[in-house]
Amino acid sequence: MSFASLPFELRSYIWSLAVTPRRITKVRAKKGGGSFSKKHILYETTSTPPPALMHVCRESRRQAPYQRAFTAGTEPRWTWVNFEVDIFCVSSLYAIEAILSQRSEVQRLQIRTDDHFEWYESATTYNGLSILSELESLREIQVVLEPGDLAWGHVFTDWGFGCHRDIVTFLDEGSGLVLTGPQLKMVEDWWMVFSFDSEGNPPDPDRLSDEIEHALDDSWHMTLAQMHEVD
Numbered sequence: 001m002s003f004a005s006l007p008f009e010l011r012s013y014i015w016s017l018a019v020t021p022r023r024i025t026k027v028r029a030k031k032g033g034g035s036f037s038k039k040h041i042l043y044e045t046t047s048t049p050p051p052a053l054m055h056v057c058r059e060s061r062r063q064a065p066y067q068r069a070f071t072a073g074t075e076p077r078w079t080w081v082n083f084e085v086d087i088f089c090v091s092s093l094y095a096i097e098a099i100l101s102q103r104s105e106v107q108r109l110q111i112r113t114d115d116h117f118e119w120y121e122s123a124t125t126y127n128g129l130s131i132l133s134e135l136e137s138l139r140e141i142q143v144v145l146e147p148g149d150l151a152w153g154h155v156f157t158d159w160g161f162g163c164h165r166d167i168v169t170f171l172d173e174g175s176g177l178v179l180t181g182p183q184l185k186m187v188e189d190w191w192m193v194f195s196f197d198s199e200g201n202p203p204d205p206d207r208l209s210d211e212i213e214h215a216l217d218d219s220w221h222m223t224l225a226q227m228h229e230v231d
Contacts, residue, residue: 011059011063012063015053015059015060015063015064016063016065018052018053018060019051019053019064019065019082019085020085021085021086021087022048022051022082022085022086022087023048023086023087023089023110024046024048024081024086024087024088024089025046025047025048025089026045026046026047026048026091027044027045027046027070027088027090027095027098027099028044028045028046028095028098029041029043029044029045029072029073029098029100030042030043030044030045030073032074041072041073041074041100042073042074042075043070043072043073043074043075043076043077044070044071044072044073044076044077044098044099044100044101045070045077046070046079048079050079050080051064051066051080051082053066054066054080064080065082065084066080066081066082067080067081067082067083068080068081069081069083069101069102069105070100070101070102071101071102072100072101073100081102083102083105083106083107083137084107085108086108087108087109087110087140087142088106088108088109088110089109089110089112090109090110090111090112091112091113091114091115091116092112092113092115092116092119092122093111093113093116093119093122093123093128093129093131094116094122094128096109096111096131096132096135097131103134103135104134104135104136104137105137106135106137106138107137107138107139107140108138108139108140108142109132109135109138109140109141109142110141110142110143110144111141111142111143111144112143112144113143114144114146114149120151120155123155123159124155124159127159129155129159129160129161129162130162132161132162132164133162133163138164138167139167140167140169141161141164141167141168141169142168142169142170142171143168143169143170143171144171144173145170145171145172145173145184146173146174147172147173147174147175150184150187150188150191151188152170152184153181153184153185153186153187153188153189154185154188156168156170156181156184156185157181157185161181165181168180168181170183170184
């Protein structure tokens with residue numbers, strides 16, 4: 001029996017199984033003359049190739065749950081995106097601004113900052129996280145951490161993610177651990193209070209009294225009681 005001879009319902013179900021989450025990467029906008037506004041954009045692009053399902057046949061294209069995206073500009077170079085499962089990946093907070101056409105439709109966002117040394121300043125001094133308010137449909141935000149990068153705990157607590165706080169997770173690439181914001185803050189406080197070095201070694205015993213005094217000062221970090229409340 002050939003695939004074409006199968007009942008349409010079964011073929012449609014098979015096409016749906018062929019849909020897999022994709023990483024939408026290196027989104028950028030090419031501007032024309034004048035200021036960097038939507039009316040001066042020539043086109044948006046991404047390094048992510050179109051989904052394979054859109055190249056199989058006419059029926060697969062009709063059944064595939066994709067829509068046109070990156071349609072901004074006077075010379076649009078649109079591609080296909082499934083906003084429910086595809087995750088938009090940016091390498092800095094500033095890169096979010098390059099998502100123009102369907103900014104309000106993005107549901108999944110991954111933020112990396114390992115190739116942008118000014119990320120902390122952009123998140124704090126320049127309030128780089130404020131643009132998240134324009135991503136109205138967000139259901140998941142994943143921040144990828146470099147090994148030992150705990151500063152995001154402070155950013156989560158003091159600079160916040162607004163109404164998106166409950167959908168933020170932090171992925172530590174070194175260990176594979178996935179942490180919530182409060183959990184990351186607890187790890188940061190624990191590391192700062194007890195002055196563990198990069199290899200996890202405890203502080204010098206000769207400075208133990210100073211470390212105890214430092215740990216008891218709960219005016220700047222989570223108390224032990226607060227740590228116990230973190231799931």
